[in-house]
C-alpha cells in the first residue's frame with residue numbers, strides 16, 4: 690500500500706482573526722486516530738515545486754466524527770499556511786496516513802483530575818479530547834485552560850465549549866465536570882496572565898476551585914509554542930509530576946503546536 694498522502698476535499702472553512710482559522714476536510718473510511726493525535730497536512734505541489742509541503746497538525750475533531758477538523762495559524766510568509774489560509778470549500782487538501790502523538794489518554798496514568806494547558810492553536814488536540822466521552826469516563830474533573838494574546842483568539846474554544854452543552858454524546862457528561870478557563874496576556878480580561886504565571890501565583894487553582902497540582906491526583910497535558918511547553922513542563926515538574934509517553938505512561942505529557 691502506498692504511503693503517499695490521500696487527497697481530501699475541503700468541506701468547511703471559518704476564519705476567526707487575521708492569524709487564526711479552522712477547516713474541515715473529508716475523512717477516508719480507513720483513517721483511524723486516537724483523540725489528541727496529530728497528522729501531516731499539506732497542499733498539492735505547485736508547478737515549480739518538486740513535492741508538496743506538509744506540516745504536522747493536531748486533529749481538532751473527535752475520533753468518532755465523520756470529517757476531520759483542524760485549527761490553524763496563518764503565517765503570511767509561511768511555506769504552507771500562506772497558501773492554506775486561502776483554501777475554499779471543494780479544494781483539495783493532502784492528508785497523511787499515519788496519525789501519531791503523545792497527547793493521548795493512554796500516555797497518562799489513571800488520576801482524578803485532567804488538566805489541559807493550551808496557548809493559541811495549542812487548543813486543537815484538546816478540542817478533540819473534550820469531545821471524546823472517554824475523557825470523562827477516565828476523570829472526575831477536566832480543566833481546560835486556553836491563554837491567548839487577544840480576546841478574538843479565544844472564540845473558537847468558547848464556541849466549541851458552548852456547543853458541547855447540547856452535544857448528544859458528551860452534553861450530559863461535561864455538566865459540572867468540564868471547566869474552561871480562559872486568560873489573556875495582551876488585552877483586558879477577567880483573568881490576565883500567562884498560564885505559567887497563573888500556576889505560580891495560584892490564581893489558576895483559585896479560579897478552578899481546586900487544590901494546587903498534586904502527582905497523586907492530577908494529570909496534565911500541555912500544548913503550545915516550544916517556549917510555552919518548556920516553561921510549563923518545568924513548572925509542572927516542580928509539583929512532582931513526571932513526564933510520560935505512549936510506551937511509559939506517567940503524570941504529564943507535552944506536544945508542540947503547529948508553527949510556521
Ligand code: A2P
Pocket residue numbers: 808809836837838873874875883884885913914916917918920921
Ligand atoms: P505573551 O503575550 O506574554 O507572549 P503565541 O500566539 O505567541 O503562541 O502566544 C500565545 C499565548 O502564549 C500568549 O498569551 C503568550 O503570552 C503565551 N506565551 C508565550 N510564551 C510563553 C511561555 N514561555 N510560557 C507561557 N506562556 C507563553
